[in-house]
Amino acid sequence: MNKVDYQWLDAGQAQQALPELCDVLDGCVAQGASIGFVERNAQAMHNFWQDVVLSLACGDKQLLVAKREGRIVGTVMLVLAMPANGVHRAEVIKLLVHPDARRGGIARQLMLQAEARAGEQGRSLLVLDTRSGDVAEPLYLSLGWQVAGQIPGYARSTAGVMDATTIMYKVIEHNGSMPAPGA
Template identity: 60%
Template sequence: MIDYAILSATQAQQQVDELTGVLQACVADGASVGFVDADDDEAMTRFWQQRIGSLSDGDSELFVARQHGRIVATVILSCSAMPNGRHRAEISKLLVHPQARRQGIARELMQRAEQRARVQGKTLLVLDTRSGDVASDLYRSLGWQVAGSIPFYAESTAGVLDATTYMYTVLA
């Protein structure tokens, strides 16, 4: 059974080791999520500490999926802080532990984040993903559109400079 939740900053702080573990496992599996070294515990923990700060400020929400009581997946919904962008939010760090994949967890997390954005009055969501990544297929199946791509955008775990694709969805 898979349980879904939105974590408060306090809850995220208490589970920072589990959050870091999911991130490490995804990077070790080759995910392009901002990190190139799965063994860099310090950088990954620092990343989550910074995100916890944005949870405290109310700028972001952290959705998680738990299986057998442990966090196996995440997604972050971040609202635009600029006055001209109050209608939009960004999706980031859709991470599913390699051992928990192919169970519909990523789809469910995305649908929950989109629904939450609607409740908040958001009408536009954006994200970026490595061009050609399997995640692109998920996003397209959820109705996301490609806005464009940028070559040589991010270094992969293999040391290659990969393109990134920017995507969006207009919320009804």
Template identity: 50%
Template sequence: MAKLDIIALDAKQAEARLPELAELLRACVYDGASVHFVAPFSIEQAQAFWRDKTLPSVAGGGRVLLAALVDGELAGSAQLDCDTPPNQPHRAEVCKLLVHPRHRRQGIARALMIELERQAQARRRSLLTLDTASGDKAEPLYRSLGYQVAGTIPGFALDGRGEKLNATTILYKALN
């Protein structure tokens, strides 16, 4: 039986896993995930996202980057953005929940979300928000974890293939 570990990566650890993180992002987008990228895009562009957008925020303490490791292999990741305005110190945003297509349907996304909630509570965040492509495979997961729909925005973003505009669903969860 495979061993699943969910760990928070610091910037140095994330940089060491940059090739794996880039491959994870590319695999998810090429499998249809709507996570700000449109295929085709290069592995260098995927690495640049992690290196230039994510790692500085992790290093500065404004973002938590979780990694899901299956027998030591990166199988998924998720981010918690705590870099909120001064009037929102109680809130954080769930970002980029990614599970490699070959590791799906094994409870990895749920485990990442549960750990993100724990990380949020440790940082005194009592409200989590997120958005997902309306009708996406992850939407039932979020609802099963107690996230409530705040609304939808039509034509919000191109799908991962750049073929059509998708609506996005905004969800939230108040943590105890």
């Protein structure tokens, strides 16, 4: 198996990597992943990642990528922009692994590094949602995530079905520093 490297991208690096980021997203949508897209639309995917670049630039999000042979094959993001009463938490979104790179531990490593980064950022509570029964759900449970509940008919799948979502959370250790108010 080829070595995988992990890197936190800043806005400029993400801008340069837009074609690769779009490729990972497109591959996941093509496989039916429930990640906010119901069809393969190159312009919509480009616009999504362009919005991410802006969020990275202002510090609202952080983006971790997995690279194999220098090419991005996986992503995960931390949403840090929270209201004043929630600066102790972050949301984990867009855990994506290109179909050609799956079953090699990339998703697990992305999650572990995202959890560690959240702790470094002073976050002690992480939340996420995932399609109920999705292949990612056992991964999250194996990493110590807890189920808070399910919402029926939450999101339309690529097949047009209204799927339930499972809301999950994890309490994590952090380095003791708290983010500045409004951070």
